[in-house]
Amino acid sequence: MSAYEELERLLKRISVLGDANALLYWDYEVMMPPGEQDRRTNEMAVLSEFAHELFTSDQVGALLERATAEALTPEQRDVVKITKRRYDRQRRVPASLVKEMSATATRAELAWKKAREENDFASFAPHLRRVIELAKRYAQAIDATAPIYQTLLQDYDEGATIDETATLLSHIAQGIKDLIRPGPDRPGSEPLPPYDVPVEKQRQFNEWLARQIGYDFTKGRLDTGVHPMTMAFGRITTRYTDGWLLSLYSTIHEAGHAMYEHNLDPAWHGTPLGQASNLAIHESQSRLLENEFGKSDAFISFLYPRLKESYAIPFTEEQVRAELRAIRPGTIRVNADEVTYNLHVILRFELERRIFADQLAVEELPAAWNDRFEELFGFRPPNDKEGVLQDTHWSGGAFGYFPTYVKGSAFAAQQYEAIKRAMPDIEEDFSRGDTTRLRAWLREHIHRHGDLYLLNELAEKATGKPLTADSYLHYLHERYG
Amino acid sequence: MSAYEELERLLKRISVLGDANALLYWDYEVMMPPGEQDRRTNEMAVLSEFAHELFTSDQVGALLERATAEALTPEQRDVVKITKRRYDRQRRVPASLVKEMSATATRAELAWKKAREENDFASFAPHLRRVIELAKRYAQAIDATAPIYQTLLQDYDEGATIDETATLLSHIAQGIKDLIRPGPDRPGSEPLPPYDVPVEKQRQFNEWLARQIGYDFTKGRLDTGVHPMTMAFGRITTRYTDGWLLSLYSTIHEAGHAMYEHNLDPAWHGTPLGQASNLAIHESQSRLLENEFGKSDAFISFLYPRLKESYAIPFTEEQVRAELRAIRPGTIRVNADEVTYNLHVILRFELERRIFADQLAVEELPAAWNDRFEELFGFRPPNDKEGVLQDTHWSGGAFGYFPTYVKGSAFAAQQYEAIKRAMPDIEEDFSRGDTTRLRAWLREHIHRHGDLYLLNELAEKATGKPLTADSYLHYLHERYG
CATH class of the missing domain: 1.10.1370.30 (Neurolysin; domain 3)
Structure with a gap:
């Protein structure tokens, strides 16, 4: 199997985690009994984490490297080029930050819901401050310049x-x-x-x-x-x-x-x-x-x-x-x-x-x-x-x-x-x-x-x-x- | 984190792949538009393969080993004991065999459907033979005696x-x-x-x-x-x-x-x-x-x-x-x-x-x-x-x-x-x-x-x-x- 073929196989495998998450989310919005909420929230977070880990793994980096040197069709070259761009971007974001952002967002969304109901921006402000702070760290991790x-x-x-x-x-x-x-x-x-x-x-x-x-x-x-x-x-x-x-x-x-x-x-x-x-x-x-x-x-x-x-x-x-x-x-x-x-x-x-x-x-x-x-x-x-x-x-x-x-x-x-x-x-x-x-x-x-x-x-x-x-x-x- | 805690965290993470697969299957049976069939079949196979790979990984084996030596509650001891039994069993089955069984079953199920409609056992027989052969190899891999x-x-x-x-x-x-x-x-x-x-x-x-x-x-x-x-x-x-x-x-x-x-x-x-x-x-x-x-x-x-x-x-x-x-x-x-x-x-x-x-x-x-x-x-x-x-x-x-x-x-x-x-x-x-x-x-x-x-x-x-x-x-x- 060429490096490109291995890469494509791996990308398609990783994307199944995203497919599954998409369906879990659809179900969450349209079909889910309310008692499944905690379990579902966890499931979706775990699948995202999995996908992020796999996509930003050394293996993907090595395959991208090797595939670049192979004889590829124009479409395959496009796949490598775009994937490389996204790999470089996502790889710069530490997994711990992804997780912190997700946990902070979950808490902030609850706080926002309550704040909106009660027309009380002050109670939401500290959450928003934290979310903004993490977004800044995230962007700086990707590109400090x-x-x-x-x-x-x-x-x-x-x-x-x-x-x-x-x-x-x-x-x-x-x-x-x-x-x-x-x-x-x-x-x-x-x-x-x-x-x-x-x-x-x-x-x-x-x-x-x-x-x-x-x-x-x-x-x-x-x-x-x-x-x-x-x-x-x-x-x-x-x-x-x-x-x-x-x-x-x-x-x-x-x-x-x-x-x-x-x-x-x-x-x-x-x-x-x-x-x-x-x-x-x-x-x-x-x-x-x-x-x-x-x-x-x-x-x-x-x-x-x-x-x-x-x-x-x-x-x-x-x-x-x-x-x-x-x-x-x-x-x-x-x-x-x-x-x-x-x-x-x-x-x-x-x-x-x-x-x-x-x-x-x-x-x-x-x-x-x-x-x-x-x-x-x-x-x-x-x-x-x-x-x-x-x-x-x-x-x-x-x-x-x-x-x-x-x-x-x-x-x-x-x-x-x-x-x-x-x-x-x-x-x-x-x-x-x-x-x-x-x-x-x-x-x-x-x-x-x-x-x-x-x-x-x-x-x-x-x-x-x-x-x-x-x-x-x-x-x-x-x-x- | 103790080895036990790490093990439990890992088991719970792996089980999310099973959770997702369970929902994909429910959707397949109850909600899915017919045009999603091929994609869904692949998604379910990939998730099963993922879960099998992760559960039978060296990491789980090493954690089970180390957890056995730790001071555990009776429930934790049960988790280790039962997981060890299942790990030993599943680890003996080569991933290639799991995959072959799944692909063979998919083909055999289609052949069976047709054979039943047409009351034609002979057309199903070669598929059934193959499924039985693989089941034998599977059982022998688990326990040759x-x-x-x-x-x-x-x-x-x-x-x-x-x-x-x-x-x-x-x-x-x-x-x-x-x-x-x-x-x-x-x-x-x-x-x-x-x-x-x-x-x-x-x-x-x-x-x-x-x-x-x-x-x-x-x-x-x-x-x-x-x-x-x-x-x-x-x-x-x-x-x-x-x-x-x-x-x-x-x-x-x-x-x-x-x-x-x-x-x-x-x-x-x-x-x-x-x-x-x-x-x-x-x-x-x-x-x-x-x-x-x-x-x-x-x-x-x-x-x-x-x-x-x-x-x-x-x-x-x-x-x-x-x-x-x-x-x-x-x-x-x-x-x-x-x-x-x-x-x-x-x-x-x-x-x-x-x-x-x-x-x-x-x-x-x-x-x-x-x-x-x-x-x-x-x-x-x-x-x-x-x-x-x-x-x-x-x-x-x-x-x-x-x-x-x-x-x-x-x-x-x-x-x-x-x-x-x-x-x-x-x-x-x-x-x-x-x-x-x-x-x-x-x-x-x-x-x-x-x-x-x-x-x-x-x-x-x-x-x-x-x-x-x-x-x-x-x-x-x-x-x-």
Whole structure:
């Protein structure tokens, strides 16, 4: 067996621990009886530790070394190159630190939950301080010379820099400023009144719709979850607590993530060529399905009569479209509309950047949040529960994650421009609820590459230019201007 | 850290791979989209291989050695003693053989499925020959001096011997001979006519019943499966394709297995003190709940009016009782009644014993099956599909498994005698559907010990004597005589 073959075999073996963990997590979210919680938390931690140990072992290092000297196909060379990059990065992180981060995150998440319920940032502050401290140590272990926050960003978007992220986000912020014109003259400024549809009827309609837009039920499932998510290689969840329209669009969003997972090449699974770990790219797939496709006039014209027939909704197509495209600035990110969502992310990006540049202390966060929020939105959050305490991410140590939401939106728009160049009549498909050609393009230009390319490399390859704000701002102005 | 502490930590870590595999298997049976099959099969094989490698590593051997010399609590000494026994056994099996067995079993199971459908034993024969050959090599690797079949029996019932198994089984065979008097004078000789109950109504009633008899839904779930099973630490399935009564009693049976799992001590999980791997003991728990408890007059008197109310069954209590206690000799083991079930197992035990003593070649199996079946039941199976091809076990290499069904039944009866000695009025509880005292006895005398004792040791401890046929025959004659 060549060193390369041995390496690939080992990588695929290690990836099984990740596969198992993915299923344990899906079960945790969707199926697990509550009494299994402690055992499951331990199981997931042990599997992560195992995988980290095996991947960062001397054996992997030696095989990478030897494989480099072998005659390889271009794909094999890619596997070695990308694996080497990740090996070098992860190997610098001591196992003891990984473990401490995980234990600290578990405690901090509990503290955050309580603090949010009680609107009590002070009780969460010491935990957050500890999580930040560990994140700094983690980033410094990986690269003592790079800016800490940049290293953190790269956990979710390999190759990201602070500067290009800041540039992209501030361009988008500036570009959408004049879109936020709330007022009685704006369509959708009055929310649709609540309308009850039995959950089982909704579930059936969601399942039908997922199948209609190309979600493959031989590879995945649609379940009800507390949060809409895609897990375990394209199993999706939606929730029905936010009403019939949001659950539908959550399903479309998650189906976009899932199709990406389902189109990865199983022959390369366990190697970078068969994985999808850049979250900005992943998010581009869900956003494209949800927004460019799902909120197009063409698709709404397909969806509306079917909704009307199944749910007997007492609303006109115009009302539904206005609801889907409403701009309603609010305090809570996860409830935000497509346009103002970006401002929520920009706020978090700016604060994270300042935290890791030691320009902002934990105790200053609530005030800094509210001040900047007011500048962006024109009003202040009424309390920390609707402000700095609203998201779980920081308690778990996920710093640098938020920008992938905006990058995903921007990349989706850029892809969609390329799609329309290639197929100017693509919206005719949408008016029949047909995504066949759309999916073929995505499979060809995005999905099949797995993790081969960094975000900008893939953008170049798929759309002819690196990622910029242009396409997205153009799309937003077209739809919302 | 003492060697013992390190050992226990390592065992608990290794057991997480088994936990993960258990959940993967549950998902495979209950939730998995069909397109995940190949990937899942590989994942489960890799996790098993990992666990085997880690458990049979030099490190475990060295820790066992060192721990033996340390000052230990009695429980810790037990952990070391039992682990050492299993380590010695498993370490003798080459990893290459484990892998070959698993790959061969996968192929043989596919061939068996096809052969059964087509009633074509000849196409299955070469696969079965190979599986038997590997089972022989496996047993010889473990102990070159012991009879091969005895070593195989011990995979499911540690400490089992061919002789005591043969004695027990033939005592039971003789003892039940005069119970099999089919004929028009026997209650239940006419099956209850089919009666349709909507599956959702059945599911709700099954769930209610499981909860009523003490199944803990904070630790487990009840799902619909192709086969009734207990998996992943007490998650149970039942099926509704066999009618409303069989699905109910499958649920009770599986709930018995599950309560055992749920009562294991989590502090010892991953060590022999927190596991339940003797399948004869496991089966005693399901049989006791299903039969001694579930088919008692007292419980039927509790169940009947509730069934009547929920399902509006057009049958009398007497008819339901007669159906539950019918003796109807047939060709198919899994459809057999409580009494004739034993004959099915005895047939398989005898054939397996002869196979591994080289007294019976694979090509002779169909005729040998039918001949012995006729001696035991008084008629011949019409074809191999209802004869030698009916069970999946041999194709997967599970030789020595079947006797645990009869041992479980016998041990259940012996436990129930001890329970009635301790609580002569226990049936009064049953007439209220109440298993509180029954479960407390089982927890105290069976569940909490995990894998500490061999079957006969546990029988001695819990009931005052090793396992014999006496209690079971007495019970059968009382209920069926």
